[in-house]
Amino acid sequence: MLLCNVAADHFNNCFLILMLGAVNVDLQTDATLQVDISDALSERDKVKFTVHTKSTLPNFKQNEFSVVRQHEEFIWLHDSFVENEEYAGYIIPPAPPKPDFDASREKLQKLGEGEGSMTKEEFTKMKQELEAEYLAIFKKTVAMHEVFLCRVAAHPVLRKDLNFHVFLEYNQDLSVRGKNKKEKLEDFFKNVVKSADGVLVAGVKDVDDFFEHEKTFLLEYHNRVKDSSAKSDRMIRSHKSAADDINRIASTLYTLGTQDSTDLCKFFLKVSELFEKTRKIEARVAADEDLKLADLLKYYLRESQAAKDLLYRRGRALVDYENANKALDKARAKNKDVLQAETTQQVCCQKFEKISESAKQELIDFKTRRVAAFRKNLVELAELELKHAKGNLQLLQSCLGVLKGDT
Amino acid sequence: MSCMRRFCHETQSHDSLHSCMCRRSVALLLLKMSEERDPAALSGSAQTEGEEDLFVSAMESPEAARLSAEDISPSSNGPRDDDPDDPDDLFAEATEEVSLDSPERQPILSDGPSPAITPVTISPRVDVFDRSPDLDEDEEENRDTFDIQISVSDPEKVGDGMNAYMVYKVMTKTSLSIFSRDEVCVKRRFSDFLGLHSKLASKYMHMGYIVPPAPEKSIVGMTKVKVGKEDLSSVEFVEKRRSALERYLLRTVKHPALLKDPDVLQFLESSELPRAVSTQALSGAGILRMVNKAADAVNKMTIKMNESDAWFEEKQQQFENLDVQLRKLHASVESLVCHRKELSVNTASFAKSAAMLGNSEDHTALSRALSQLAEVEEKIDQLHQDQSYADFYLISELLGDYVRLITAVKGVFDQRMKAWAKWQDAQVMLQRKREAEAKLQYASKPDKLQQATDEIREWEGKVQQGERDFEQISKNIRREVGRFEKDRVKDFRVVIIKYLESLVHTQQQLIKYWEAFLPEAKAIA
Numbered sequence: 001m002l003l004c005n006v007a008a009d010h011f012n013n014c015f016l017i018l019m020l021g022a023v024n025v026d027l028q029t030d031a032t033l034q035v036d037i038s039d040a041l042s043e044r045d046k047v048k049f050t051v052h053t054k055s056t057l058p059n060f061k062q063n064e065f066s067v068v069r070q071h072e073e074f075i076w077l078h079d080s081f082v083e084n085e086e087y088a089g090y091i092i093p094p095a096p097p098k099p100d101f102d103a104s105r106e107k108l109q110k111l112g113e114g115e116g117s118m119t120k121e122e123f124t125k126m127k128q129e130l131e132a133e134y135l136a137i138f139k140k141t142v143a144m145h146e147v148f149l150c151r152v153a154a155h156p157v158l159r160k161d162l163n164f165h166v167f168l169e170y171n172q173d174l175s176v177r178g179k180n181k182k183e184k185l186e187d188f189f190k191n192v193v194k195s196a197d198g199v200l201v202a203g204v205k206d207v208d209d210f211f212e213h214e215k216t217f218l219l220e221y222h223n224r225v226k227d228s229s230a231k232s233d234r235m236i237r238s239h240k241s242a243a244d245d246i247n248r249i250a251s252t253l254y255t256l257g258t259q260d261s262t263d264l265c266k267f268f269l270k271v272s273e274l275f276e277k278t279r280k281i282e283a284r285v286a287a288d289e290d291l292k293l294a295d296l297l298k299y300y301l302r303e304s305q306a307a308k309d310l311l312y313r314r315g316r317a318l319v320d321y322e323n324a325n326k327a328l329d330k331a332r333a334k335n336k337d338v339l340q341a342e343t344t345q346q347v348c349c350q351k352f353e354k355i356s357e358s359a360k361q362e363l364i365d366f367k368t369r370r371v372a373a374f375r376k377n378l379v380e381l382a383e384l385e386l387k388h389a390k391g392n393l394q395l396l397q398s399c400l401g402v403l404k405g406d407t
Numbered sequence: 408m409s410c411m412r413r414f415c416h417e418t419q420s421h422d423s424l425h426s427c428m429c430r431r432s433v434a435l436l437l438l439k440m441s442e443e444r445d446p447a448a449l450s451g452s453a454q455t456e457g458e459e460d461l462f463v464s465a466m467e468s469p470e471a472a473r474l475s476a477e478d479i480s481p482s483s484n485g486p487r488d489d490d491p492d493d494p495d496d497l498f499a500e501a502t503e504e505v506s507l508d509s510p511e512r513q514p515i516l517s518d519g520p521s522p523a524i525t526p527v528t529i530s531p532r533v534d535v536f537d538r539s540p541d542l543d544e545d546e547e548e549n550r551d552t553f554d555i556q557i558s559v560s561d562p563e564k565v566g567d568g569m570n571a572y573m574v575y576k577v578m579t580k581t582s583l584s585i586f587s588r589d590e591v592c593v594k595r596r597f598s599d600f601l602g603l604h605s606k607l608a609s610k611y612m613h614m615g616y617i618v619p620p621a622p623e624k625s626i627v628g629m630t631k632v633k634v635g636k637e638d639l640s641s642v643e644f645v646e647k648r649r650s651a652l653e654r655y656l657l658r659t660v661k662h663p664a665l666l667k668d669p670d671v672l673q674f675l676e677s678s679e680l681p682r683a684v685s686t687q688a689l690s691g692a693g694i695l696r697m698v699n700k701a702a703d704a705v706n707k708m709t710i711k712m713n714e715s716d717a718w719f720e721e722k723q724q725q726f727e728n729l730d731v732q733l734r735k736l737h738a739s740v741e742s743l744v745c746h747r748k749e750l751s752v753n754t755a756s757f758a759k760s761a762a763m764l765g766n767s768e769d770h771t772a773l774s775r776a777l778s779q780l781a782e783v784e785e786k787i788d789q790l791h792q793d794q795s796y797a798d799f800y801l802i803s804e805l806l807g808d809y810v811r812l813i814t815a816v817k818g819v820f821d822q823r824m825k826a827w828a829k830w831q832d833a834q835v836m837l838q839r840k841r842e843a844e845a846k847l848q849y850a851s852k853p854d855k856l857q858q859a860t861d862e863i864r865e866w867e868g869k870v871q872q873g874e875r876d877f878e879q880i881s882k883n884i885r886r887e888v889g890r891f892e893k894d895r896v897k898d899f900r901v902v903i904i905k906y907l908e909s910l911v912h913t914q915q916q917l918i919k920y921w922e923a924f925l926p927e928a929k930a931i932a
Binding site for chain 1: 753915
């Protein structure tokens, strides 16, 4: 119903840069591999991202190239990392959430249906707002896809992944279809098994203090981030609703101002104008809170889950290792299949140690990134809140001055 | 999360028309009351105070208003006089503001240049209320200050179970001499207020006076209070009602004719008031009211008035438009109040969540910053809550009051239509009587002829009276509408400025909180 063509120049605006910077403060712009989403197109039920790569690496045929990708292809890439045993010891950058314009689309549709029941000004105003909302959601989803790619590009091991290169370079359709029903059902069962297993694995006490601490910490942290994320969303929604109300009040005051026969008419018009402006500021406050706070929390919700998954994989490897040890002892005792048991034990041991080593570094990096991201966002949040409050204050005071002077 | 609920809309019978009191009996009553007071003493308060003095009295009134604010039951949410940052208790200001009266007050003691003579001295004329020519001049000339303060406070529950009711303390402070004392304190219950309104409406509405409507009944709200639920919503309900009753009384006494009304004086001063049983919905009078209302509605549809005066037509249209817009605005403001309360609740819940997150964060500096964030958000939630009270008590209630007032104004226009209809009916009757007489003359029945002639004279008199009444009510309405509009302009201006000031305060606090937080965020290392 509504085609939202976002041109390339819309994209290189502060919104994206901020979003990118918000969650990935440590990512240096490494000349060897730079990835970004230069354009995006929103069609009826899918979004097409133009992934643009600049690289000096020899693996690529050219130094600069672009391909068009859809959400499912990002998910395919992410899943391929998760399923790759080699990457078991890394925090896999969380997959971007699916673009969801349903709510916004519904609102636009309802507005279209209700066109007859409101005045022309009201209709255009509401239409503009809904379009702005649609645009904001659109920008966010693009940003989140870009963040995923940048994290992969910045990771010393993942950036070398073959699938990643194919994703960046192959200019035909990757023919990655979304999972069909059967596969989705399989996934569901896999998840159930995994979480049950996760509980078992988590119950095994770790010898290593560092990992034991991380386990407890991440579990609690993840739950609390989830809670905060939900609550911040609700808070911001209320804020938006209040801003909408002020909008309506401003409109009605305007009508009152034009109709009134007394001195109040000028008064109402002035106040209506004021509320129009303050409403815009309130809406910006809500939007900035959304960006700096809610998005931050949402991102770390996903990252902390990825970190938990890493710990799970390590825990699994530990259990396997311990089981292999027990099997080896048993085999030695019975003096049967000892060689086989030895090789299994060796394999498990190596796997476990490999994971442990990289996991430790990953978790330390995770903490550093997290602290930096929170710092940046909280500082920016406070600065923006201050800026808006001061703006609001100035508007209110100047209007008050005029109104009081009139009397 | 509790939105302010719309209370049950049993609008008061501001246009109740049970039998008009005979003008003569009213005149006698006033005469009697004037005998009880020394007419000379009534001239006393012809002070010509300037605007500065008014503000002095405004400074003093905070005590009265504060008193009422503080005396509210401790579990009330409204006044936050314990907050050191907030010396201008939003509540006290709200009550104070409403009790402030304008410098251009119509004088109580009007009637000519000489202040020694009072209009309350009753001349035994039949139409007592026809003092309008004098009042008109004096409204412009004699700008005395309107020195009366009324506060409604101390709601107390009396009795229990379904027979329980709330009693409010009504305190009047005044230097006007129509009152017997400078300071009077009486106890009244809600039905007393309704009774007062009912009496005033029946006396004055049909003359075209805009009688301020009483606050609405609320079965739901009251039942909760009766049942003894001490929860937040019933406390808020009582506070809302207390505030509404106060505004009602202040509006009533602002009206120059109503202030002098014996029922009003009795209401404010006498310790015992006969129970206003007729205000109950299912009483005999209540049912009569409903019947009358229905009859009025039907009549309104059938009366087609030839409006000769464009002013009235224009004004009616304006009030119609104003009504529509005010209702719309009221709805939006109520929605804002609801959402702001929601925002406050959600912010508080986020604050708690952020505190928990800070606790589980193992990086010390970040943990501290998150706790600070939680504190800031908690303060902000309080700010939102206070702002929502301002939204409500300043704007929403004002709008609600004006929506009801405009209904009263429309009622007064309807009364004029009725007066016109009565006059027209009398003319029709006269015509018929004349025709009947003409017929009788031909039939030559001398005794019946005499009767017919008498009847003609009677109806001629009625036609004249009808015309006089119609002109009188038209004149009254013009004056009343002028006064109403002036008050409206003032009320809205004052309230909106107050509201903007509350918004300014909120932003200033926000700036303070975020400025305190910023260094904490920057300190994360």
